Every structure is written in C-alpha cells, then in structure tokens.
Ligand SMILES: Nc1ncnc2c1ncn2[C@@H]1O[C@H](COP(=O)(O)OP(=O)(O)O)[C@@H](O)[C@H]1O
C-alpha cells in the first residue's frame with residue numbers, strides 16, 4: 001500500500017506486511033514456521049517441558065524479577081513512563097470473542113479503533129468467537145479418538161475453516177497462522193497418542209486461539225496502513241503462578257510489561273496487539289491461562305502496568321446489565337459501578353467480567369468502561385473507585401447455579417474456635433474454595449463452587465475426601481444442585497432490599513435455605529434450589545427493575561446512611 005495514514009498524531013507509513021518477523025523470531029511459533037513439518041513429538045515437548053517458551057536464561061531472568069533483583073530498575077523506568085508527557089499509550093481496548101467472530105467483525109473492530117484518533121490504544125484480544133470452547137472439546141475428543149482419527153476431529157475442522165476463511169476474506173497471507181494450525185493438529189495427535197490431557201497441556205492447547213486471533217488482527221491493521229505489532233503475553237512479561245487453567249498474575253508482571261511495551265514503542269511506534277488470557281508460569285516457564293474470560297484481566301493488568309487513563313472492555317452487550325440477559329431479556333445497562341460492586345458481581349457469576357479483573361484496576365485506580373462493540377454509541381458502564389450512592393439501592397441481580405451447600409454441625413469434640421479453624425484448614429488442605437458462609441456457635445453452612453474444577457470426576461473425589469475429613473469433628477450434610485442469587489447493591493438499605501426480596505420469594509412459594517451479607521457491604525446472597533433459581537431471578541428482577549405497580553418513595557432520613565434514597569416499593 002502506498003498512502004500514509006495519521007493515527008495518534010503519528011504519520012503512519014503504509015504497511016502491507018505481517019507483524020515484524022524479526023520480533024517473532026525468538027517465539028515458539030516462529031520455530032514452527034521455520035520447520036513446518038515438525039512432528040507431534042516437538043509439539044508435545046513444548047507442552048510438556050515448557051520449552052515452548054524460552055530456555056534457561058529466561059527462567060533465570062524470571063527468577064531474578066521474582067527475587068526483586070531487577071524490579072527496582074524496572075519499576076523506576078515504568079514509573080518514569082507513567083508520569084512522562086511522552087507516555088505513548090492512553091488506554092487499553094480489549095475485544096472479546098463475541099466481538100471477533102468473523103472477518104466482517106474484525107473489519108468493524110479495526111474501524112472502531114481508528115475512529116478514535118486521539119486514543120493511543122494497547123489492543124488486547126481474545127480468541128475468535130467460540131474458538132476456546134472448540135479447542136477444549138477437540139482436546140477432550142483427542143484423548144479417546146485414537147491417533148489416526150485426531151485430524152478428523154470436528155472441532156479442529158471448525159477452527160481451521162474459521163481461521164482460514166477469515167484470513168482469506170481479510171486479504172491476509174495465510175502464513176500468519178498456517179504454522180499454528182499445523183502445530184495444533186500435531187498437538188491433538190500427541191494428546192491422542194498419550195491418551196491424556198493434563199491441565200498444562202490444556203493451557204497450551206487453548207493458547208492457540210489467542211495466538212492466532214492477534215496475528216490475524218495485527219496483520220489486518222498493517223494491511224490497512226495502521227502499523228501494529230503482535231505480542232504473545234507470555235513473551236512480554238506476563239508472569240504467573242503455575243496454577244494451570246487458573247493462574248494468578250505475579251507482581252513482577254507490571255514493570256516488565258510496561259518496560260517492554262514502552263521500549264518497543266519508543267524504538268518503533270506501532271499499536272501493540274496483545275494476546276489476552278495467557279501468561280507464563282514462573283517455575284515451569286510453560287504457557288498458563290488466567291481462567292475463562294481471563295482477557296479482561298490481561299486488559300486491566302496492562303492498564304495498571306502503564307498507568308493508563310482508562311481500560312475499555314468491548315463486549316456484545318450495552319454494558320453491565322441489571323441481570324444476565326439470557327435470564328431476563330429486559331435487563332437494562334447499569335451506567336455506573338464501583339470496583340467493589342463489579343468485583344462482587346463477577347465473582348458471584350456474572351459472565352460479563354472476569355472475577356479477578358477488577359483487582360489491578362482498583363489498585364491502580366484505572367477506570368474501566370464496559371462498551372458494546374455492536375453498538376458503540378451506547379454509553380456503556382463506567383466502573384470507578386467510588387460513585388454517588390445516594391440514589392442507589394439495587395444495582396444488579398446475579399445467579400450462580402450448580403453450587404454445593406454444606407451444612408456442618410459440630411459434634412462438640414472441639415470448642416468453637418478450634419471447630420471453625422479445623423473446618424477451614426480442611427478446605428485449605430484440599431484446595432477447595434468456599435463462596436458464601438453463614439455460622440452459628442456450633443454450626444456452619446457454606447457453599448462450594450464446583451465450576452472451579454475442570455473435571456467432574458475430580459469434584460466427586462474432592463467432595464468425598466472433604467466429607468471424610470470433616471466427619472471426624474462434625475455431622476456433615478451435603479446438598480448439591482443449589483443456586484446462589486446475589487443481590488448487588490447498597491447494603492445500607494439491606495432491610496428494605498430483604499423485605500422486598502422475601503415478599504417476592506414468599507409470593508413465589510420459594511424457601512430460602514441460607515442467607516449471607518458479604519463483608520464488602522455490596523452483596524446479599526440467598527441460596528435456593530437450582531430448580532427454582534431462574535424463576536426467582538425473573539421475579540426479583542421484575543419486582544426491582546421492571547414493575548409498573550411500584551411506587552418510588554423517598555426514604556425517610558434515618559434509614560441506612562440517613563441520606564435520601566429512592567426505592568421502588570409495592571403499592
Ligand atoms: N449482568 C450481566 N451484564 C451483561 N452481560 C451479562 C451479564 N450476565 C451475563 N452476561 C453475559 O455476558 C456476555 C458478555 O461477556 P463475554 O461473553 O465474556 O464477552 P466477551 O466474549 O466479549 O468477552 C453477554 O453476552 C451476556 O450474555
């Protein structure tokens with residue numbers, strides 16, 4: 001291409017090539033470019049030894065960062081770039097799978113980015129459409145299909161067709177992803193031969209989704225004359241714990257990522273296009289993932305790392321809504337939220353945000369805006385540290401299904417203090433995570449979230465072991481197929497919220513089995529049977545957000561904080 005384009009005040013010369021290959025030359029993916037016929041042994045070696053990433057010197061560097069030896073110098077540089085006028089970036093723009101489902105969507109997203117000429121974004125992308133789900137299904141099928149059938153796995157064909165069609169329709173050279181597709185097939189053959197899919201291999205397997213979407217997108221931006229550079233997060237300092245499938249980001253990530261992105265911009269300005277969801281295990285040096293929906297966390301981590309003005313997460317809905325729209329189609333966008341409200345909402349099951357994604361934003365005080373890539377004019381939801389709560393009563397209703405409720409009653413062999421300590425240390429030892437807790441002196445009710453585990457068999461084993469341990473000190477009653485309905489709002493008005501909620505539930509003849517008000521003061525959780533849960537949520541949403549027969553009354557001062565608030569109540 002010949003024309004030049006002006007973007008972020010920089011004259012952008014035409015680019016019709018794929019992302020800088022010299023930059024990729026130290027990447028695992030490029031080694032496959034060099035030898036496209038590499039066998040599944042190499043692919044499996046990558047997955048199993050972590051050699052897909054860098055070698056010993058990289059490991060030593062990670063260790064040094066973790067020991068804090070490099071941190072001082074890097075932090076200093078990162079801080080300099082935060083405060084300086086020359087800071088190259090203004091915001092993160094993260095696009096999820098729902099925004100990247102096809103070539104047409106990719107074109108629209110590229111136009112959307114260019115339509116903000118004053119922004120200097122770091123772009124974070126998820127995998128295209130349902131690619132992550134298809135990779136996981138392909139991996140599961142590979143375990144039992146036999147090596148000779150691995151190439152025929154239906155989901156592998158979907159993935160190949162989607163990506164090859166997309167590059168063709170965008171006019172990009174298929175070489176940007178062909179090595180990945182080949183390696184993916186070899187990996188599935190390897191899984192078929194081994195007849196097992198470890199968590200580590202699973203992470204390596206799903207990483208192909210983000211690695212391909214970012215390469216396609218960066219190549220497309222370059223093709224239309226917007227200079228872009230693709231990055232694999234695991235290569236630019238996203239260092240995590242080695243908890244495959246659910247890794248935590250380590251502190252050393254912030255200065256490393258800032259340094260890498262700033263330095264590259266200074267030496268050769270180009271929009272970074274970064275893989276969401278992925279990291280590098282600090283001990284294994286293998287690819288890790290941040291849990292499903294983890295690209296939101298990648299986005300806020302980069303936002304904090306660079307001290308940006310804003311992080312934008314672009315979805316297929318008009319912001320965070322008053323309820324999951326698949327349960328309540330009339331759910332409305334919530335214009336403002338605090339980090340605490342958003343975190344609670346995400347933690348208790350609202351799929352729209354990753355549960356951990358608010359942490360870096362809150363720590364760095366970086367506002368997060370949830371926007372709709374299908375409807376960019378909609379204002380979306382702005383998430384900040386504080387907001388005007390004077391008129392806020394209920395913000396959103398969230399449903400988390402298929403949780404296990406555990407009633408534990410002490411056999412009085414231990415005093416109360418020893419009893420609670422023993423119960424919680426049992427969970428800690430077994431690595432089981434507890435969501436909602438309610439206690440009395442000798443009894444305890446709590447919920448466990450089976451979706452935290454990836455394999456159903458494992459859940460049963462974990463639950464059996466947990467029961468065995470707890471029965472040494474208590475009577476245990478395990479109740480499965482329960483749901484948590486979380487009422488996120490202003491708990492200053494908890495009595496009013498509860499009065500209304502219980503009225504609705506009684507009218508619907510639903511018995512609440514447990515209730516808990518979180519210490520964060522933004523959440524009241526109610527536990528009901530799975531079978532009744534959706535009906536309850538619909539009725540609650542109708543009563544709090546949709547009902548015409550509700551009157552808006554000004555609460556008398558003295559309620560809650562003493563400040564006036566508006567609450568709909570029944571006539
Ligand atoms: N309270 C809620 N507000 C908005 N969306 C919600 C809510 N609860 C569930 N969702 C679902 O979350 C989806 C958006 O999240 P997600 O699929 O992770 O987007 P992306 O793939 O773009 O990151 C919506 O399509 C919607 O169905």
Ligand SMILES: N[C@@H](CC(=O)OP(=O)(O)O)C(=O)O
Nearest residue numbers: 096097126132292293294295
């Ligand atoms: N692709 C990953 C990570 C992610 O964040 O996806 P999305 O933004 O489409 O929810 C997943 O499906 O979990």
